[in-house]
Structure formats: structure tokens, C-alpha cells
Amino acid sequence: METLEEFYQYKFDGFSSPDKRAIGQFNVFRIEDRVRREAPSLHVRRNFYKVMLYAGENVFHYGDQSIAVKGKTLLFFHPQIPYSYNLVEEGTTGFFCVFKDEFYQENFRLNLGDLPLFAPGVPPVYSLNEEQYNEVASIFQRMYQEIDTSYIYKYELIRSYLNQLLFLAMKLGPDNNHLQYADAGTRITARFIEMLERQFLIEFGSERLLLRTPKDFAGKLAVHINYLNRIVMKTTGKTTSEHIYSRIASEAKILLKHTQWNISEIGYALGFDEQAHFNKFFKAKVGMNPTAYRTDI
The missing domain is CATH 1.10.10.60 (Homeodomain-like)
Structure with a gap:
């Protein structure tokens, strides 16, 4: 299992790594800022969550499944499933954010594992139309701008933006009203x-x-x-x-x-x-x- 600290070291040579004492260690990035430095993704579990808005083509590997995406896509990655993806091509745009469980536990006491979005067996990959993409991109843009402010309640505000992404995705998905367990x-x-x-x-x-x-x-x-x-x-x-x-x-x-x-x-x-x-x-x-x-x- 790759830790969040190892993720920063592997992807960024340690650059931009948040303070380990910060609850949840939330951070958000633009994909286009990382493309040239992007290394091949390891197919392993991570000890953190990742939400990605992806505008481009790639193949994402969840467990033993490979899912080709093209166009505008919202993707979620969580600690229970190992994942990886192919090299990111020049011209790819979008955002991604990373955070640990405790980012939610601090205020909402919400167990992310209880959400149908992160139920085992169904990779949460959502193709977006232009209107949906613009809505999601706007949410990410607000998180991206807020992360560098000195506003004392910025993480509470960011959590509210992240909530919008989670519940929007569940609204876009099929019937998620009932959890079904694989075994x-x-x-x-x-x-x-x-x-x-x-x-x-x-x-x-x-x-x-x-x-x-x-x-x-x-x-x-x-x-x-x-x-x-x-x-x-x-x-x-x-x-x-x-x-x-x-x-x-x-x-x-x-x-x-x-x-x-x-x-x-x-x-x-x-x-x-x-x-x-x-x-x-x-x-x-x-x-x-x-x-x-x-x-x-």
C-alpha cells in the first residue's frame, strides 16, 4: 500500500507535500501542471482517496478491470481497490484532489466507506456531458483557488465543495439506493x-x-x-x-x-x-x- 507521503515523493519529489500533522492532508492540483513530470502509475492500493476530473483519453485499471475513458470523465479512487493508469498525454486537462479518511471524520464524522460511491465491485467512473463537466470543473476550480488562501475556515469550505462532488456523482450513477455486497x-x-x-x-x-x-x-x-x-x-x-x-x-x-x-x-x-x-x-x-x-x- 502506497502512503500519501510516498505519493508526494514519487510524483512530486516531495514538493507540495502537506504538513503530516494536518488532519486529512487535503490538497488539489491541475492535471496540466503535472503532465510533463508524470511518471507511470503503480498498480497498488493507496492509503488515501483521490477524486479526478479528466479531460482526455486514457485507460484506468481498477483491480482486475481496465476501463478506457475518452472525453470528460469524473473518477474516484479509494483505499480498498488497487488502481493505476497509463501515461498521461500532453494536452490532457482537469483536476485531482487527494485526502485521507480523517479529512471527513474531523467535522462530519461521515464514513466514506458507507457511501454507495465506494461500494466494492463497481468502479466509480462517470462520463460527463458538457453541462455536467462545467459544473464539476467549477467546483474543482473553487477548491483550487481556496487551498492557497489564509481564510481560517477554508478547509470547512473545501469539504462542502468535495461534498458536492460526491453527491453529484451518486446522482449521476445508476440505482445506488441499495448496497449490494459481492460476497x-x-x-x-x-x-x-x-x-x-x-x-x-x-x-x-x-x-x-x-x-x-x-x-x-x-x-x-x-x-x-x-x-x-x-x-x-x-x-x-x-x-x-x-x-x-x-x-x-x-x-x-x-x-x-x-x-x-x-x-x-x-x-x-x-x-x-x-x-x-x-x-x-x-x-x-x-x-x-x-x-x-x-x-x-
Whole structure:
């Protein structure tokens, strides 16, 4: 799995890489600014989301499917499916933005994996007519202009633009009112992700996470822990523990930024009996201790 940091290093030689401490690490680019430096795309999973408005011809590879696009196309890429695409030709125009799950978790607590747009088995590729293209291009242009402003609420505004893209795409798609799972493993994985996300509606320091280990989730899902670990890895490319610990780290960053709770209270709410254990966990995941993170926000 390619990380967002590796993506910047691979595509941009590290240029334009956002601060790792920024929640969600959102960024947006114009395709025409990147064409000459574009390298062949690796067919791997990424640990981030990517939304692309593409005006040109190419072949995009989702999992074991290859989809040729021509003209104006809106595409979505997400961590559950490996993807790649052929070299971008000169004259190609459009935009793309990249962000991590926690970009949404900070304010909306929206689990992107719950959207039909990112359901397994259906690559989200949408051909656009001229009117639709102009609407999507206008949204991207506003994000592109906003990202360089000093407006204190710019990321909240950008999230609203990104919301427009997500729900517009679902409106353009076929009947997405009912989720359909390809197999039992995919269904169990979806239930695990949903169960993981729902317990993070923490509002008071006295509340605590109840499910913190793969064994906890396997018990609630009534499956063997080995089976859960196997199908989650197969479906998402990440272990059950990686999902759990990544989500706990994201919530810790959110609570440090948006609450006045002391660090001991935050650690307790996230299931750590000792502040020292929480400090060690946070530093391993974020690269600094909670106090330093809160001070640098």
C-alpha cells in the first residue's frame, strides 16, 4: 500500500507535500501542471482517496478491470481497490484532489466507506456531458483557488465543495439506493468498518471505546478472529488492527484539536488506562507526543 507521503515523493519529489500533522492532508492540483513530470502509475492500493476530473483519453485499471475513458470523465479512487493508469498525454486537462479518511471524520464524522460511491465491485467512473463537466470543473476550480488562501475556515469550505462532488456523482450513477455486497467476506468487512466508525461518537470524557481489538470485533460479529483478520486483509489490503489503530489515532487528533479535555481524559476516552500508554501509542502513530501535537496546531 502506497502512503500519501510516498505519493508526494514519487510524483512530486516531495514538493507540495502537506504538513503530516494536518488532519486529512487535503490538497488539489491541475492535471496540466503535472503532465510533463508524470511518471507511470503503480498498480497498488493507496492509503488515501483521490477524486479526478479528466479531460482526455486514457485507460484506468481498477483491480482486475481496465476501463478506457475518452472525453470528460469524473473518477474516484479509494483505499480498498488497487488502481493505476497509463501515461498521461500532453494536452490532457482537469483536476485531482487527494485526502485521507480523517479529512471527513474531523467535522462530519461521515464514513466514506458507507457511501454507495465506494461500494466494492463497481468502479466509480462517470462520463460527463458538457453541462455536467462545467459544473464539476467549477467546483474543482473553487477548491483550487481556496487551498492557497489564509481564510481560517477554508478547509470547512473545501469539504462542502468535495461534498458536492460526491453527491453529484451518486446522482449521476445508476440505482445506488441499495448496497449490494459481492460476497460474505465483503459484507463482513463492511459491517466491521461500520461498527468501528459508529463507536467514535465520543461527546463526554466519561465515555469510553468498548471495542479496541480484533477479538472484540470478531465477538460482536459472531465470526472467528482468524476469519475476520483474513477477509479484512483480503478486502482492504490492511489488517484489522491497522484499521482500528489508525481510526483511534485519527480520533485522538480530532479530540486534541477540538476539545479542551486534558490528555489524560482523551486517553481514557480512547481506552487507555494510563496516560503513558496513550502517549506512547500516539507518538508511534503520529510522530510526536500529544502535548507537542496540541501545541503545534
